[in-house]
Amino acid sequence: MARTAGSDGGKTQAAIRDAAISLIARFGYEAVSMRQLAAEVGVQAAALYRYFPTKEDLLYDLMTAHMQALLASWQEARPSTAEPAPRLAAFVRNHIRFHVERRHSTHVNNMELRSLSRDRLTAILRLRASYEKELRQILRDGAEQGAFTVEDVTLTAMAIIQMVTGVIVWFRPDERLSVAEVTDTYHKMTMRLVGAREN
Amino acid sequence: MARTAGSDGGKTQAAIRDAAISLIARFGYEAVSMRQLAAEVGVQAAALYRYFPTKEDLLYDLMTAHMQALLASWQEARPSTAEPAPRLAAFVRNHIRFHVERRHSTHVNNMELRSLSRDRLTAILRLRASYEKELRQILRDGAEQGAFTVEDVTLTAMAIIQMVTGVIVWFRPDERLSVAEVTDTYHKMTMRLVGAREN
DNA sequence: GAATTAATTGAACGTTCGTTTTATTCTTGT
DNA sequence: ACAAGAATAAAACGAACGTTCAATTAATTC
Numbered sequence: 001m002a003r004t005a006g007s008d009g010g011k012t013q014a015a016i017r018d019a020a021i022s023l024i025a026r027f028g029y030e031a032v033s034m035r036q037l038a039a040e041v042g043v044q045a046a047a048l049y050r051y052f053p054t055k056e057d058l059l060y061d062l063m064t065a066h067m068q069a070l071l072a073s074w075q076e077a078r079p080s081t082a083e084p085a086p087r088l089a090a091f092v093r094n095h096i097r098f099h100v101e102r103r104h105s106t107h108v109n110n111m112e113l114r115s116l117s118r119d120r121l122t123a124i125l126r127l128r129a130s131y132e133k134e135l136r137q138i139l140r141d142g143a144e145q146g147a148f149t150v151e152d153v154t155l156t157a158m159a160i161i162q163m164v165t166g167v168i169v170w171f172r173p174d175e176r177l178s179v180a181e182v183t184d185t186y187h188k189m190t191m192r193l194v195g196a197r198e199n
Numbered sequence: 200m201a202r203t204a205g206s207d208g209g210k211t212q213a214a215i216r217d218a219a220i221s222l223i224a225r226f227g228y229e230a231v232s233m234r235q236l237a238a239e240v241g242v243q244a245a246a247l248y249r250y251f252p253t254k255e256d257l258l259y260d261l262m263t264a265h266m267q268a269l270l271a272s273w274q275e276a277r278p279s280t281a282e283p284a285p286r287l288a289a290f291v292r293n294h295i296r297f298h299v300e301r302r303h304s305t306h307v308n309n310m311e312l313r314s315l316s317r318d319r320l321t322a323i324l325r326l327r328a329s330y331e332k333e334l335r336q337i338l339r340d341g342a343e344q345g346a347f348t349v350e351d352v353t354l355t356a357m358a359i360i361q362m363v364t365g366v367i368v369w370f371r372p373d374e375r376l377s378v379a380e381v382t383d384t385y386h387k388m389t390m391r392l393v394g395a396r397e398n
Numbered sequence: 399g400a401a402t403t404a405a406t407t408g409a410a411c412g413t414t415c416g417t418t419t420t421a422t423t424c425t426t427g428t
Numbered sequence: 429a430c431a432a433g434a435a436t437a438a439a440a441c442g443a444a445c446g447t448t449c450a451a452t453t454a455a456t457t458c
Contacts (some may be wrong), residue, residue: 002452003405012405028313030229034446046448047406055446111310114227149391151384155376158369159362159388166361177354185350189358192348193392203424203436211435233416245418246436254416 013051015041017065020058025104029059029112059112060120066105067127073098074134084142085196091135092190095164096183103168110165132157142194149195160190212250214240216264219257224303228258228311258311259319265304266326272297273333283341284395290334291389294363295382302367309364331356341393348394359389 019040023032034055038045052058077094079086099106113121136157142148150156164186171182218239222231233254237244251257276293278285298305312320335356341347349355363385370381 002407003454004407005454007405007454026313028227028229030227031314033444035444043405044407045446046408049447050405114225115230151387152376155381155384156388158365159385162365162368163358163362166357166365169361170357177351182354185354186358188350189355189392192394193388195391232414234414242435243437244416245438248417249435 012041012043012047016048016051016058017062021062021104021108024059024062024112025107029055029108029115056115056117056120059108059115060124062105063109063112063116063124064127066102066109067124067131069102070098071127071131074131078134082141084138084145084147085191087138088142088148088190088194088196089187091138092160092164092187093183095161096167096186097179099165099168100171100173100179100182106165106168132161135160139194142196147197156194160193163193164190211240211242211246215247215250215257216261220261220303220307223258223261223311224306228254228307228314255314255316255319258307258314259323261304262308262311262315262323263326265301265308266323266330268301269297270326270330273330277333281340283337283344283346284390286337287334287341287347287389287393287395288386290337291359291363291386292382294360295366295385296378298364298367299370299372299378299381305364305367331360334359338393341395346396355393359392362392363389 016037020032020037023037023040034048035045038048041048048058052061074091074094077090079090081087109124113124116124136153139148139150139153139156143150143153167182167186171177173179215236219231219236222236222239233247234244237247240247247257251260273290273293276289278289280286308323312323315323335352338347338349338352338355342349342352366381366385370376372378
């Protein structure tokens with residue numbers, strides 16, 4: 001057999017991306033075979049190679065798209081004010097919202113870095129660093145203006161990132177807490193963590 | 200050929216555990232082959248099966264040992280006082296010390312849960328839950344006694360665990376900060392996070 | 399409606415995987 | 429000195445892996 005009725009390259013490529021994110025998030029990159037992925041999409045394994053030259057190319061594509069979407073969402077959400085407190089609040093709230101909405105691809109980006117080649121790992125880490133730099137700048141401004149108490153900007157930034165990204169490890173929608181409640185509590189904890197003045 | 204001069208089952212088993220932790224932490228469970236592991240130990244792949252019936256048995260052995268060592272270290276370190284603040288301080292300090300000392304096996308326990316069978320996953324998660332329960336109890340006592348400000352005990356416990364375990368993601372000894380400095384800063388951040396009264 | 403391009407199949411490639419089997423050598427207790 | 433058992437090597441097993449290739453059909457273009 002050959003080309004099937006109604007087949008469309010664009011739709012197939014999108015379906016591959018979706019299936020790959022969900023399968024890799026659940027079972028891990030190494031544990032997911034190209035045949036298993038193809039079966040989920042509803043094609044033969046060979047068809048995948050029309051869209052992604054290798055398995056690693058597919059992984060890199062997914063991770064790059066995730067990081068670029070994260071950076072874009074922060075550019076969209078960042079406030080214009082120079083005041084540290086509302087900027088930190090916006091960062092935490094946007095971060096949690098984005099990561100809860102994209103649990104699966106966040107999982108892929110956090111767990112599968114070691115399956116990338118050196119160059120591609122470097123590229124992803126560069127994108128990640130530029131995102132974390134935004135948080136460090138907020139903390140540095142807050143410390144300099146006396147609005148925050150921060151012992152070490154880099155360390156505090158990592159602590160906050162780990163804390164808020166960790167939401168996706170345990171949070172499941174439709175449970176005890178809503179996204180809004182979780183975000184509110186994390187916002188309060190973050191503000192206390194940096195010793196923000198009450199106002 | 201067959202048995203080699205100076206071979207000793209006890210030493211070989213310990214060498215297998217050490218090599219497995221370091222290789223799996225670096226490359227991931229699925230990516231490490233039994234042949235690669237055997238080469239690191241300095242034996243043939245078949246020799247591994249004298250000590251561990253299957254690859255998954257080996258992984259489960261490593262993860263169980265890690266969790267039991269963690270619980271044991273807390274039993275050793277927990278203070279006898281009923282005051283929440285020193286108890287929380289001891290928890291955070293012991294947690295960071297333990298995890299920095301055992302970066303590799305912590306990595307294995309955090310990353311490879313999905314490679315376990317259902318029953319074994321449940322067993323590991325049970326051990327983990329009993330550890331987290333200790334932290335929740337401290338937070339609950341602190342909130343009830345008015346020593347802490349805690350919006351949600353479960354959520355705050357997860358936030359603290361994620362934050363302090365995250366140290367191993369970025370911290371490397373022999374760098375800018377010492378373990379003691381990192382521990383001190385995390386201790387201060389944790390105390391502010393839970394709104395601990397100064398005293 | 400013929401020619402061209404796009405999308406997919408089915409079969410096969412060589413390699414590596416976890417694991418088993420069998421035979422051989424070393425160590426230990428008597 | 430020798431038997432018993434522990435420890436390992438070497439080779440092999442079938443299955444699964446990522447990937448390639450030629451053939452074939454559907455859609456598009458002229």
